[in-house]
Amino acid sequence: MAARALGWLAVLALIAGVGAAFGYAPREVVQGNVQRIMYLHVPAVLTAYLAFALVFLGSVGYLLSRRAGWDRLALSAAEPGVLFTGITLASGSIWGKPTWGTWWTWDARLTSTAVLFLVYVGYLLIRGMVDEPDRRARAAAVVGILGAANIPIVHFSVKWWRALHQPSTILGPEPSPIAAPIAATLLINWIAFTLLFAYLLAARMEIARLEDTHAG
């Protein structure tokens, strides 16, 4: 019931987000309407990071307690995490074509996001290869922990390797130079994506719980 309410809340927030992205946020001077992809792109990647943080939390929690709930958390966060990373890559690619003139470039942030995507696809693959729940949970947890510990290392290695993408405006150390309506629209969409993620997480955890109890 709570999950369903969360779902409707996410729907409302997403409608508000789309409305704000097309109705409220101003047309960007240089890029034009294409820039509105940002309201999908940035919230998606922030949500993906949240998801992978939860995978890490669930993985550590499982290894320490051996309670199946932690493993369900890790699994249920990893699937939407991969989805949102995929959305980030796809939307970024569509955004890159008109602005940078190319679908893909081996820029630092593109590459590190793609590596992140591959790491967690591997995480999901490994889960599919083991049938015994405890063994699956342990193997996945170790991969999840190493994957999370690897994120800053991947980030720095790829950053030094190459940089074209603009540095992060929101997460950077200086006060953000972003215009207020754009920031507000981003915030609405970020909340909407987080709600959507929370709904997907709750729904997936419930499915996983049912699977666990009925598989015996």
Place this chain on the structure above:
Amino acid sequence: MSAYVRRAWMVAWKDVLSERRSKESLNALVFFSLLLLFVFQFALGPERARVEAALPGLLWLGFILSGLLAFGRTFLVERENDCWEGLVLSPGDKSAIYLGKLAGNVLVMIVVEVVLLVLFAVFFALDFTPALPALAAVLALGTLGLASVGTLFGAITAQMRARELLFPVLLLPAVVPVLLSSVSATQTVLAGEPLADAAAWLKLLAAADLVYLVVGMLTFEFVLEG
């Protein structure tokens, strides 16, 4: 502490001894390296400048491909004759077994790397000797990074279906930072520049090695349960 080191040593020694007697991995790996050299040559053509430009990447491509084969086998031998149970039942901190296996893998990789370097030197008429001390430092750090993740993931996938497929799919994205840093540092070193010019990369490599080692040591007992 000394008992811990001795346990790690026993595992490494056991693997070295069985490898020396069976010669299962190393012979094949050396010939695999030779074959890789042919593939590189076919891919790049006879032009010397192209080989030299691509050399750091080719070297690490050779190392990681050999590593994929070597690391994936690390724990397969333990599946026979209930050896795996023996490891699980062995007393003390399980991370000693991880370190022992890691040491064995690093040793195998060093042999493969030396062979590959010699083969490159002979077949592509290259001279590594001026860069050798600096190159050794880069190789050591890079190999430790590859092997520490490879050993851990090798243990994870040893008991799985489709492990030959799963292992590279897991390992390759995880070691991207090691490969990037190693290739960049190797490029600097082979260009004849001093090791200090690659300091940032070496620090990153060292940090990565440390993180992988710590994660491996902390999580290995959960992997070993099988």
